[in-house]
Amino acid sequence: MTVENFLTALRAAVGAGNVWTDLSDLAPLLQDWRGDVKGEALAAVFPQSCEEVSAVLRIAAEAKRPIVPQGGNTGLSYGATARDAATGIVLGLRRMRMVREIDRASNIVTVEAGLTLAELHEEVARVERQMPLRLGSEGTAQIGGLVSTNAGGTGALRYGPMRDLVAGVEVVLPDGRIFSDLAGLKKNNTGYDLKHLFIGAEGTLGVVTAAALRLHPLVRSSASAWLAFDALPTAVEILMRLQERFDSAVQAVELLNADQVAFALQHVPRTRLPFDQVPAWSLMIELGSSDPASDLKGALEEWLITLVEDDLVSDGFLSQSVAQAEDIWHVRHSVSEANRIAGHSLSHDVAVRPSRVPELIERAGEAVRTIHPEARILIVSHLGDGNVHFIAHFDHAAWASFEDPERITGEVMDRVHDVTASLGGTFSAEHGIGRKLVRSLAERTAPERLSLMREVKRMLDPENRMNPGALFSAEAKSTDPLA
Amino acid sequence: MTVENFLTALRAAVGAGNVWTDLSDLAPLLQDWRGDVKGEALAAVFPQSCEEVSAVLRIAAEAKRPIVPQGGNTGLSYGATARDAATGIVLGLRRMRMVREIDRASNIVTVEAGLTLAELHEEVARVERQMPLRLGSEGTAQIGGLVSTNAGGTGALRYGPMRDLVAGVEVVLPDGRIFSDLAGLKKNNTGYDLKHLFIGAEGTLGVVTAAALRLHPLVRSSASAWLAFDALPTAVEILMRLQERFDSAVQAVELLNADQVAFALQHVPRTRLPFDQVPAWSLMIELGSSDPASDLKGALEEWLITLVEDDLVSDGFLSQSVAQAEDIWHVRHSVSEANRIAGHSLSHDVAVRPSRVPELIERAGEAVRTIHPEARILIVSHLGDGNVHFIAHFDHAAWASFEDPERITGEVMDRVHDVTASLGGTFSAEHGIGRKLVRSLAERTAPERLSLMREVKRMLDPENRMNPGALFSAEAKSTDPLA
Incomplete structure (x- = not known):
């Protein structure tokens, strides 16, 4: 299929105004969030429905051209940057923004991929619920991208990462087939749970077009504290005691060293230290409860006294007001700017x-x-x-x-x-692989796991047209794309 | 490979005493838990390690013989009953019972597949933790089977089904390769999360030999109530208000109709009704907290008063003692016997x-x-x-x-x-498909999902030797095993 026929077919599928080919229009879509790298593509295409996404993917399949799905383009690993797609398209989801359903009693919201996280927060707050994924870029990041990257963020400790908040997905496969699994049931044992293949797959197995997401009750009371201590291993002991005592009320446990706290205090305005001197190690803690009358502050204070008695902390500051809690978290949130x-x-x-x-x-x-x-x-x-x-x-x-x-x-x-x-750890906890850590993935993954991942990729995308160059190297394309 | 050579190779791999061929020894392994159906096999094989499982699977691959993995054989859907494996083996995990590690600070326990759930509960209770999967057959059911069937049970409301408690798996694939993913990290975004393929796969994609499981703090205080009301839709309104108010402290919400309660009272000893007459509808509620001093009873009472004020319940009984709470739950747990x-x-x-x-x-x-x-x-x-x-x-x-x-x-x-x-629901919420609901799965699954499931099966088990007849029909074996 010639380039012109390809573009004509795309225009027929989604409307001429939704196929962009002008380089100045494309430029921001071809550059990553931080401006580190640039990609190439023939066009950007913006379908408005799952059926239009399917049509676009069928056209691309026929034309044998690559597709780079893109949400809000806020990723930090160049996963949405079309570096190996010069002959293909960027597929943007921004026109798919419907809230299809809020099932308040079942605590499920069904939304399309292009809705931003901040918009979702607003929608569910109206029915007194929260979708507890929270991150800095939430005004721009879109649901589809957040599912595809299994986003983390500050709610992950209590509520898990995005994977734990996804009750179902709607995905268009590379050949245009639609896999829809939006029932959003808490229990369902009828064969393989396939949604997990697409969560965190970074658009290499298909395009997430909608998701059923779990909602939680609002947090109506909270308490924050800043603990100071001298020896790093103590942090683990404190964490254990905190979780034993407060269980799922524990919302955040952030550990900072002295140099990091000092940097924040030095470089960012309105940062305040509640101690005489910067502690060797700091733990910032937040508890939350759905009960507006719960005395979390009192409970945290009592617990804190036991830490002091057991010589686990050298000092502790318990916020007595919303303003004092904000002071603690302002220091934590200032670190990127300070650095x-x-x-x-x-x-x-x-x-x-x-x-x-x-x-x-x-x-x-x-x-x-x-x-x-x-x-x-x-x-x-x-x-x-x-x-x-x-x-x-x-x-x-x-x-x-x-x-x-x-x-x-x-x-x-x-x-x-x-x-x-x-130490049995991972080199990418939250930010994914994208195109940034492809070499690390190839080198640091157990061979059995890597070959299974390749088998899955081959099963769903044998021509390696979905987001080529992400997760796996695109270099060996001419022989075996996934070797 | 002749039968004799096959058995000789198995004996060499796991020791002669761990290959059973005597029909009287095999009989209990070839019959399902309820005694409804019977299967056939050449032998039962009991490896002692992941490496031995791998050796057994390689031998079976070479001999092109089917394998039916079996845990405690407590399933209700004939998933471990070797009905299409007359020429193959039952692979039992009972000799793999090690607790490989308890990481108390990280709340992860790593255990082998053959440990029973009750044994696991004992092990983790010793370090003041719980693994909150609880079900009637826990004295016999084994971890590997519970992972492979994504078991539900009474802890699922608060903690999720087994899938949500699995932090990692070790699986031997049909060709003998070992896929080990036991790191047990809370955050890891390095490509596809493959463990979910094996959780709930009912042994059709490989043999789960070990799992890293999430632990939770002990519940140190609780409160139970029995609410009576007349109109069924009220149940949903009560559930919503309960979750909004108590969030993750809600441990159980069981709904029973009048006939069911009446049966329990009529047929089972020591069942007690705390009301003058059997209510049209009953909700039995349990709250739990890790805080031994938390006043859940007081909070539940206050909340219950608001339900009465709003005319949502006609009556309510709040347990004032452990004995009274046990009375409530005794009625609930008597229903199977009564029926x-x-x-x-x-x-x-x-x-x-x-x-x-x-x-x-x-x-x-x-x-x-x-x-x-x-x-x-x-x-x-x-x-x-x-x-x-x-x-x-x-x-x-x-x-x-x-x-x-x-x-x-x-x-x-x-x-x-x-x-x-x-109503968008599932015909098998907890008990799985096994061999019992194969027809329902084929008829009631969306074609795109079913064909994806078959592609996954083909990818990992192209010869359909792993638990043939489970999930998918084994009848068309001679042509395309998975058509």
């Missing part, structure tokens, strides 16, 4: 089991200091998830002095990922 | 969204009464999960008078399943 102002961050998105977080931090720190004694190690960890954003930080002058910053980045990354692997 | 004593149950394991449970019960009741006005409709529903055990009950005389009880069973089942399907 950017202060220099260059080599940030890692690794995870191990919570019990191994202290060892990970110690050993990765040693490994990096060995090659870069000038680097400052900054720690921001979602401790309850075992997720550690381990940051090797360089001041502006040091970073500018490097002749080959890409090599430095790779060397540091390899050391941190080696330590993580030796 | 067996009173006659013959045609029981259905259907589920819809909770919001649709009243309509399901009304319409399925009408559908059955049309063909069997003499049947008594008994309702036992895990309302919070949308799971309804809809029972058409016949007294002994009526049932004995039927010339073709199998036809009666099929007719009633089809009517109930038709109503369920029209």
Whole structure:
């Protein structure tokens, strides 16, 4: 099929105005969120329904052209950047924005892929429910992308990542078939649960066009605290006692080291330290309950006293007001800005089991200091998830002095990922693989798992046309696309 | 490979004493839990390690012989009954019983497939944790089987079914490859999450040899209540208010109709009704908390008063002691025994969204009464999960008078399943497909989903040797095993 016939067929399928070919229109869609990399494509296509997506995929199948599905384009791993799709299309979901149904009694909302997360939050707040996925880019990130990347965020400790919030999906397969599984049942044992293949598949197996998502009751009371302590392993002991006592009321457990807290205090306005000096280690804790009358603050205070009595913490600050709670979390949320102002961050998105977080931090720190004694190690960890954003930080002058910053980045990354692997951890906890970590996936995945993943890819997308170059290398395309 | 060579190779792999061929030894393994159906096999084989399972599967692959994996053999759908494996083996996991690791701080336990659920409960209770899967057969049911059938049970409302409790699996594939994914991380976005293919696959894609399971804090205080009300739709309103107020503290919400409660009171000793007369509808509720000092009873009482004020319930009984709570749950747990004593149950394991449970019960009741006005409709529903055990009950005389009880069973089942399907529900919520519901699966599954399931089966087990006859019909074996 010629390029012209291909475009004509697409225009017939979705309407001429919804097939963009002008380079200036395409430019923002071909660039990743951070502006690091650029892609190429013939066109961007915006279908309005699952049936139109199916038509587009059938046309692309006939034309044997690649497709890069794109949601809000907020990913951090270049998963929606069409770097190996110069002869194909970017498929945008922004015209599919319907809230198909809110089933309040069953706590299920069914929405189309192009709705933003912030819009979804508004919709369900109107019926006094929450969909507890929360992240910085929620004004732009779309549901389909969040499903396809199994997004994490701050609600993951209590409610799980996106995977745990998806009760069903509607997916268009590479050949145009529609797989619809939106029943949204809590129990269903009728064969293989196929939705999990598509959650977190980063658009390599099909296009998610809608999802049935689980809702939860609103949180109507909360309490926050900031604990200070000297020895890192204590963090795990505190986490255990916290979960034993408060169970699912635990909403956030964030671990920061002294340098990270100091950076936030130094560089970001209105940051306040509730202690005389910056503690060696800080744990910021939030509890929540659906009961507006629950005395979480009192309970947290009592529990905190037992920690002091047992010498687990050197100091603790319990928020007495909403403003004081906001003060605690403002420090936590200032770290990215502080680190950017202060220099260059080599940030890692690794995870191990919570019990191994202290060892990970110690050993990765040693490994990096060995090659870069000038680097400052900054720690921001979602401790309850075992997720550690381990940051090797360089001041502006040091970073500018490097002749080959890409090599430095790779060397540091390899050391941190080696330590993580030796502790049974993962090199990508939240952010996925995209096109950024393809080499790591190929090198660090157990051969049996990798070959199974390839078999799945071959089963659903034998021509490797769905988001080529994501997850798997697109380089060997001419021989076996997935070898 | 001759039968003798096959058996010799198996004996070499697992030791002669662990290959049984004596018919009297095999008999209990070839019969289902309820004694309804019988299977056939050459032998039963009991490997002691994942490597031995792998060796057995390689031998069977070479010999092109079928394999039926079997756990505690407590399934209700004949999933472990070797009806199409006369030339093959039953693979028992009972010698693989190790607790490989308890990671208390990370709340993960790693166990082998042959451990019973009751043994697991004991092990984790010792470190003050719970693995909240609970069911009647837990003294016999094994972890591998519970993973492979995605078991439900009474903990599912709060903690989800087995799928939600599995953090990782170790599986031997039909060709003997070992897929090990026991890292047990809360966050890991490195490609397809393949474990979900094997959870609930009923042994048709491989043999689960170990699992990493999520632990939860102990429940240290609880409160139970029995609510009485007249109109079925009220149940959904009460459920909503309960979840809004108590969120994840809600542990059980069981709905029973008057006839079902009356049967329990009539036929089972020590059952007590806390009201003057049997209510039209009963909801039995349990709350739980990890906080030993939490005043759940007080909170439940306050909440109950608002229900009475709003005329949602006609009466309510709040347990004031452990003994009174046990009285409530004794009635609930007596229903199977009562129904067996009173006659013959045609029981259905259907589920819809909770919001649709009243309509399901009304319409399925009408559908059955049309063909069997003499049947008594008994309702036992895990309302919070949308799971309804809809029972058409016949007294002994009526049932004995039927010339073709199998036809009666099929007719009633089809009517109930038709109503369920029209409400977007499932015909098998907890008990799976096994060999019992193969026809229903073929007829009631959307064609796109069914063909995807077959593609997955073909990908992993192209010769249809893993548990043949389960999920998919084994009849067309000679041409295309999965057509």
